[in-house]
Amino acid sequence: MTGSGFEGQIIGFYGAKHPSLFEIERRCMDRDGLVIQYLDRELPEGFVLDVGAGNGFTAIRLCSSSRTVVALEPDRGMVDEAVPLIWARGVAQDIPFHDNTFHAAYATWAFFFDGVSDIDKGLAELNRVVKNDGKIIIVDNAGDDEFSALAGKSTGSDPRWWRNRGFEATVIQTSYRFDSLEEASRLLGFYFGDAVAHRNSRTEIEYKVAVYSTKVRKR
Numbered sequence: 001m002t003g004s005g006f007e008g009q010i011i012g013f014y015g016a017k018h019p020s021l022f023e024i025e026r027r028c029m030d031r032d033g034l035v036i037q038y039l040d041r042e043l044p045e046g047f048v049l050d051v052g053a054g055n056g057f058t059a060i061r062l063c064s065s066s067r068t069v070v071a072l073e074p075d076r077g078m079v080d081e082a083v084p085l086i087w088a089r090g091v092a093q094d095i096p097f098h099d100n101t102f103h104a105a106y107a108t109w110a111f112f113f114d115g116v117s118d119i120d121k122g123l124a125e126l127n128r129v130v131k132n133d134g135k136i137i138i139v140d141n142a143g144d145d146e147f148s149a150l151a152g153k154s155t156g157s158d159p160r161w162w163r164n165r166g167f168e169a170t171v172i173q174t175s176y177r178f179d180s181l182e183e184a185s186r187l188l189g190f191y192f193g194d195a196v197a198h199r200n201s202r203t204e205i206e207y208k209v210a211v212y213s214t215k216v217r218k219r
């Protein structure tokens, strides 16, 4: 992204360019909030880092009187200053916090995709900024669902890749639930092309989410 200060380090994302489509995605994907409920159960109290926080949709829902979530996001266009979070600018590969600052860190569909070349740099950074015994949780597509079938190819992450790095894998069964077929067509057309959007006749589409968790071990 030109002028961001993080050239060559950011994975391009459409959200800032097409905010109305991102609004549909965030509202309709996992409408029942099963992923957020899972994170809320698994994350500790204290200071938690959200890496690639986008507009803060997830981070703000995980804040409580006993948990402060810090939102790290490199793209100025994604940050929503109206969301009352502690915002920080930066990338997963070079996290702008001291060693052992956080009780946990997580990323939801951001940077930690198992094909990304400097992902191990990002994982090393998470291990550095999270305290000993703290949790790291990565959320991505699981694939093998109706959503992937529409894509015509696997959109899933590889659980073996994560297990080899000491993560445990869990799958959350959820869906995209749209308010109308027109809304479904807009987002699916953008993701997968007009032909897929025209073929689709459903407002609810099965979607499986993979959650990879591990504990930081420093000694």
Ligand SMILES: C[S@@+](CC[C@H](N)C(=O)[O-])C[C@H]1O[C@@H](n2cnc3c(N)ncnc32)[C@H](O)[C@@H]1O
Residues within 6 Å of the ligand: 009, 010, 011, 012, 013, 015, 026, 051, 052, 053, 054, 055, 057, 058, 072, 073, 074, 075, 078, 090, 091, 092, 093, 107, 108, 109, 110, 111
């Ligand atoms: C698919 S969006 C997900 C946003 C948010 N986590 C959510 O669940 O709504 C991916 C986000 O990752 C950010 N991102 C891209 N490259 C990154 C990097 N190297 N480090 C941290 N975040 C990055 C993008 O700017 C974008 O906001």
